[in-house]
Amino acid sequence: EVQLVQSGAEVKKPGSTVKISCRVSGYNFIDYYMHWVQQAPGKGLEWMGLVDPKDGETIYAEKFQGRVTITADTSTDTVYMDLSSLRSDDTAVYYCARSHGGLGECQFDNWGQGTLVIASS
């Protein structure tokens, strides 16, 4: 069974950095891209970026470029998402999602359970 298990909720001060993990199991880690999606309270889904675990190549959304870093650790089958210079409007649930198929596909066939990040002083 494919599983994506994310780390727990975080409360962070504005200006700081949050690091969220997504540990996968049930499939060959390097065979699928992993994406991160933001969902602010009461809002829709916003794509943040992706990593190819095979070689660590990343693509980031323009909105988050410079503040987001996505990495993959093949020794632990875990993907990480760092978001820096946190602002109050970064308060959101963050999801990791596996995509089926190649680059250019949006078939997110498995999702993590979500991690709530609250950015507040």
Added chain:
Amino acid sequence: QSVLTQPPSASGTPGQRVTISCSGSSSNIGSNFVYWYQQLPGTAPKLLIYTNNQRPSGVPDRFSGSKSGTSASLAISGLRSEDEAEYYCAAWDDSLRNPVFGGGTKLTVL
């Protein structure tokens, strides 16, 4: 403002058929596959339709997808109370070089 445009809300009574539209452009829906996701309250999104009109295993055939030009639609027939959820369309955008989502449509079963 989302790249893909969906109506914010839709509604229907049990047993009815409802459709949710998703409008894009030549750089996304016009040249790539469309995907649909269902998000029940308090849960992660779930893949509902892939490559325009295919259903993953376990998704009832009451759900169907279609695409024409730069628009797509999700149809739900035989509406049930458990279909009350938020629905999102998604497609790859060739200009942005990333996936884009619609703003979501909240479906209410009256």
